Amino acid sequence: MHKGGKVFNIINITLMTLILFITLYPFWYVFAVSFNEGKDAARGGIYFWPRMFTLENYEAVFRNKDLTTAFTISILRTIAGTVVNVLFTGMVAYAMSKTHLIGRRIYMLLGTITLFFGGGLIPYFLLIRDLGLKNNFLVYILPAMFNFYNMIIMMTFFKELPGELCESAELDGAGDLRIFLSIILPLSKPILATMALFAGVYHWNDFFMAVLFIDRRELLPIQTVLFKIVAEGEAQRMLSRLPSAVAIRRTLTSEAIKLATMVVTTVPVICVYPFLQKYFVKGMLIGSVKG
Amino acid sequence: MDHLTVTVGLKSRRRFFLKLRRQTVIQIMALSGLAWMIIFNYIPMAGIYVAFSDYNVAKPMFSAPWAGFKYFEQFLNDAKIYEALTNTLGISILNIVIGFPIPIIFAILLNELNSVRYKRIVQTVSYLPHFVSWVILGGFMINWTSETGLITDLIKKVGLVPPRLGLLGDPDYFWGLAVGSVIWKEMGWNAIIYIAAIAGINPELFEVATIDGANRWQRILHITLPSIKGTIAILFTLTVARLLDSNFEQIFVLYNTLNASRSTVVDIYVYHVGMRLGRFSYATAVGLSRSIVALILLIISNRVSDKLTGVSFI
Numbered sequence: 318m319h320k321g322g323k324v325f326n327i328i329n330i331t332l333m334t335l336i337l338f339i340t341l342y343p344f345w346y347v348f349a350v351s352f353n354e355g356k357d358a359a360r361g362g363i364y365f366w367p368r369m370f371t372l373e374n375y376e377a378v379f380r381n382k383d384l385t386t387a388f389t390i391s392i393l394r395t396i397a398g399t400v401v402n403v404l405f406t407g408m409v410a411y412a413m414s415k416t417h418l419i420g421r422r423i424y425m426l427l428g429t430i431t432l433f434f435g436g437g438l439i440p441y442f443l444l445i446r447d448l449g450l451k452n453n454f455l456v457y458i459l460p461a462m463f464n465f466y467n468m469i470i471m472m473t474f475f476k477e478l479p480g481e482l483c484e485s486a487e488l489d490g491a492g493d494l495r496i497f498l499s500i501i502l503p504l505s506k507p508i509l510a511t512m513a514l515f516a517g518v519y520h521w522n523d524f525f526m527a528v529l530f531i532d533r534r535e536l537l538p539i540q541t542v543l544f545k546i547v548a549e550g551e552a553q554r555m556l557s558r559l560p561s562a563v564a565i566r567r568t569l570t571s572e573a574i575k576l577a578t579m580v581v582t583t584v585p586v587i588c589v590y591p592f593l594q595k596y597f598v599k600g601m602l603i604g605s606v607k608g
Numbered sequence: 609m610d611h612l613t614v615t616v617g618l619k620s621r622r623r624f625f626l627k628l629r630r631q632t633v634i635q636i637m638a639l640s641g642l643a644w645m646i647i648f649n650y651i652p653m654a655g656i657y658v659a660f661s662d663y664n665v666a667k668p669m670f671s672a673p674w675a676g677f678k679y680f681e682q683f684l685n686d687a688k689i690y691e692a693l694t695n696t697l698g699i700s701i702l703n704i705v706i707g708f709p710i711p712i713i714f715a716i717l718l719n720e721l722n723s724v725r726y727k728r729i730v731q732t733v734s735y736l737p738h739f740v741s742w743v744i745l746g747g748f749m750i751n752w753t754s755e756t757g758l759i760t761d762l763i764k765k766v767g768l769v770p771p772r773l774g775l776l777g778d779p780d781y782f783w784g785l786a787v788g789s790v791i792w793k794e795m796g797w798n799a800i801i802y803i804a805a806i807a808g809i810n811p812e813l814f815e816v817a818t819i820d821g822a823n824r825w826q827r828i829l830h831i832t833l834p835s836i837k838g839t840i841a842i843l844f845t846l847t848v849a850r851l852l853d854s855n856f857e858q859i860f861v862l863y864n865t866l867n868a869s870r871s872t873v874v875d876i877y878v879y880h881v882g883m884r885l886g887r888f889s890y891a892t893a894v895g896l897s898r899s900i901v902a903l904i905l906l907i908i909s910n911r912v913s914d915k916l917t918g919v920s921f922i
Contacts, residue, residue, distance in 0.1 A: 408637050408641075
């Protein structure tokens with residue numbers, strides 16, 4: 318390698334390291350501050366390590382009824398919503414992967430139109446309201462049950478599976494539902510993992526459905542509660558609702574509780590995605606080629 | 609003769625029904641998907657009727673009396689619309705000019721790293737912000753731009769004076785913050801397709817070029833870039849086609865009354881007019897006009913892409 322190459326390498330490695338730092342540091346900063354006493358952190362100047370280490374912010378998060386309820390709702394909707402979405406979208410994709418399906422071209426056309434045109438926010442809001450889904454847990458599940466774009470990705474994957482497996486199962490007298498459940502699904506783990514990741518991340522991160530359709534506090538997911546804290550300054554109210562034994566410590570601040578809640582909310586996602594990386598990269602590519 | 613066609617017709621019809629009966633199960637599967645789309649996509653599409661009627665909040669969607677183009681006329685005389693349009697286009701154009709090339713540059717530079725392990729680490733980390741919600745990132749940003757926040761500190765250390773009400777409280781900084789945070793969040797994710805396209809280039813091309821004495825810049829310029837030209841063209845036209853779309857969740861979180869003059873994009877305006885002020889018909893009319901222009905943009909860019917690269921995405 319000649320000299321120009323060496324200089325390039327050094328600059329490139331430095332640049333990539335800078336990108337690593339810029340990406341990771343914000344998370345580390347919030348992490349560090351969330352483990353610091355709130356009153357002390359408000360003075361600023363904490364950059365890498367907590368100055369006065371404490372777990373009381375996290376204690377406050379897990380003792381707060383509003384927050385633990387919200388976490389429960391988020392977990393429930395993520396699990397239920399992901400399972401329902403992947404199974405339902407997969408089922409439709411299985412049917413659509415059969416080229417002899419009567420009406421297949423019409424179904425595809427009707428689906429493709431939905432990718433490019435929609436009624437917009439207000440008609441959607443009125444529909445959900447008229448369906449009686451306001452203040453109903455199902456508002457998280459039903460409208461997110463199907464996704465045409467993901468259907469195309471799964472359909473493409475199913476089409477590439479060896480057809481002989483289905484044929485021999487058919488000869489053994491297995492129906493389509495059984496073939497789908499006991500042959501296709503077990504063979505499709507990579508695509509199922511990708512779709513489950515996409516659906517799971519959507520459900521865990523979505524806050525807007527609840528902004529639109531949920532007024533009952535006990536049905537709000539954590540992201541919506543966080544949104545209210547962040548945008549509407551609701552943390553102060555949370556602080557006042559803490560059990561008195563915790564609240565009596567004057568070192569707690571609403572800002573510190575907010576940051577601790579953010580850390581708790583972000584950690585599950587950060588822990589899961591690296592393990593699914595090779596799957597979602599593939600899923601993205603199928604989507605970009607055929608979409 | 610007539611008799612014959614009738615039997616043939618009957619026969620083919622019988623064959624059709626026989627075929628249909630054999631695929632009852634997959635028909636039910638496909639039709640349940642169709643039913644979902646009719647409810648959640650097509651009924652709202654028909655719901656654009658609201659824009660042409662005097663809608664009353666308490667009544668069902670399709671019950672209001674016809675009002676013609678009244679709300680579209682109001683819309684043309686609404687000065688706020690032009691502000692919203694300016695904000696939408698301003699942020700989108702900045703997102704294209706600055707945000708579009710960055711993932712490409714990142715993918716190319718990443719590919720030039722010699723250490724495979726370091727490459728994978730950078731790549732994995734670069735996806736991370738994509739998986740974090742805008743509520744959390746918005747919370748980070750509000751924290752950093754607060755009085756004692758990280759960015760405020762940084763501005764002071766450099767010797768500048770931060771805006772009195774924080775960066776997010778000053779409309780002049782909003783576009784920059786919106787575009788910068790999208791780049792930070794999505795650079796790695798948007799690079800996935802380019803990284804894969806680069807990985808698909810025949811390595812012999814690079815070897816031959818090296819033997820011929822090409823240096824790194826020449827290889828990037830004459831092999832890497834031309835090889836991913838098609839991918840770039842498709843993604844560029846798709847991005848241009850989405851000119852009128854905004855990152856709704858992002859702007860919804862970063863919006864506040866202080867920066868409203870620069871943060872009210874069309875989608876946010878529709879939300880405020882409809883959901884906060886209850887002017888449902890008017891908000892629907894605004895939303896519908898936006899969708900129609902967006903659709904036209906998409907069709908045009910698809911044509912252009914088809915002409916230039918032979919790839920059409922519709």
